[in-house]
Amino acid sequence: MSEPPPLIIAVPKGRILAEALPLLARAGIVPEAAFSDEDSRLLRFETDDPGISLIRVRAFDVATFVAHGAAQLGIVGSDVIAEFGYSELYAPVDLGIGHCRLSVAEPVAMAAHDDPRGWSHVRVATKYPHVTAAHFAARGVQAECVKLNGAMELAPTLGLAPRIVDLVSSGRTLKENGLVEVEEIMQVTSRLIVNRAAMKTRPQVVPLVEAFRRAVEAGA
Numbered sequence: 001m002s003e004p005p006p007l008i009i010a011v012p013k014g015r016i017l018a019e020a021l022p023l024l025a026r027a028g029i030v031p032e033a034a035f036s037d038e039d040s041r042l043l044r045f046e047t048d049d050p051g052i053s054l055i056r057v058r059a060f061d062v063a064t065f066v067a068h069g070a071a072q073l074g075i076v077g078s079d080v081i082a083e084f085g086y087s088e089l090y091a092p093v094d095l096g097i098g099h100c101r102l103s104v105a106e107p108v109a110m111a112a113h114d115d116p117r118g119w120s121h122v123r124v125a126t127k128y129p130h131v132t133a134a135h136f137a138a139r140g141v142q143a144e145c146v147k148l149n150g151a152m153e154l155a156p157t158l159g160l161a162p163r164i165v166d167l168v169s170s171g172r173t174l175k176e177n178g179l180v181e182v183e184e185i186m187q188v189t190s191r192l193i194v195n196r197a198a199m200k201t202r203p204q205v206v207p208l209v210e211a212f213r214r215a216v217e218a219g220a
């Protein structure tokens with residue numbers, strides 16, 4: 001009988017990659033050297049297990065590859081999972097990396113005389129229009145979102161939108177751009193995601209999920 005095709009794990013490039021590498025190692029996955037070389041143009045990588053390959057894609061695309069079954073597993077922020085809301089995804093393991101929060105922020109001067117409890121309509125620049133609209137709808141506020149893919153912090157001073165919804169970790173980006181956090185929407189960490197169909201059809205998936213679970217416990 002021929003070998004099944006390798007399982008594909010989608011890993012985001014950017015900041016999560018560095019935190020994911022030790023986790024992959026503890027899960028027994030050793031990628032070829034080019035994987036941790038930011039200068040490499042390769043997108044798909046072999047590992048020392050012929051049954052496992054890695055792909056390196058943009059953070060938001062990890063969820064899309066896995067939801068459509070193009071990759072069977074992935075590592076992605078809970079912010080991205082929430083924004084897409086793909087029903088095909090199962091997120092069984094909190095990997096304990098990529099800690100940050102998704103928050104509403106506005107200019108310091110505006111915050112001085114603003115009360116979020118009084119809002120009935122907000123205009124917000126964000127990369128997360130679905131999470132933002134759902135958050136505000138739940139408390140009876142109508143949200144008008146301007147979709148940006150980065151540098152949301154520029155929106156208030158340039159008149160694009162008076163407020164933003166963005167990720168905050170140290171708070172340095174907000175501070176340096178004259179903004180202040182006024183409301184937290186969600187706490188974020190990276191999760192292991194699995195395609196639900198692959199979980200049933202590919203017997204190697206469940207042991208791999210367990211390997212990640214043990215890798216997290218070993219690093220705690």
Ligand SMILES: Nc1ncnc2c1ncn2[C@@H]1O[C@H](COP(=O)(O)OP(=O)(O)OP(=O)(O)O)[C@@H](O)[C@H]1O
Nearest residue numbers: 014015016058059077078079080098099100167169
């Ligand atoms: N400041 C931060 N601190 C900790 N984790 C973060 C921070 N910013 C983002 N993250 C987490 O890392 C993930 C990827 O963010 P990153 O900034 O690397 O990608 P991006 O620049 O938004 O993506 P792309 O360049 O592909 O559009 C986010 O979805 C989030 O879960």
Ligand SMILES: O=P(O)(O)OC[C@H]1O[C@H](OP(=O)(O)OP(=O)(O)O)[C@H](O)[C@@H]1O
Nearest residue numbers: 150151166167168169170171172173174
């Ligand atoms: O609170 P801080 O520690 O300053 O982190 C917050 C910043 O981190 C993320 O951006 P990132 O650095 O990933 O840049 P990008 O989204 O513009 O690519 C986020 O979009 C904020 O701008």
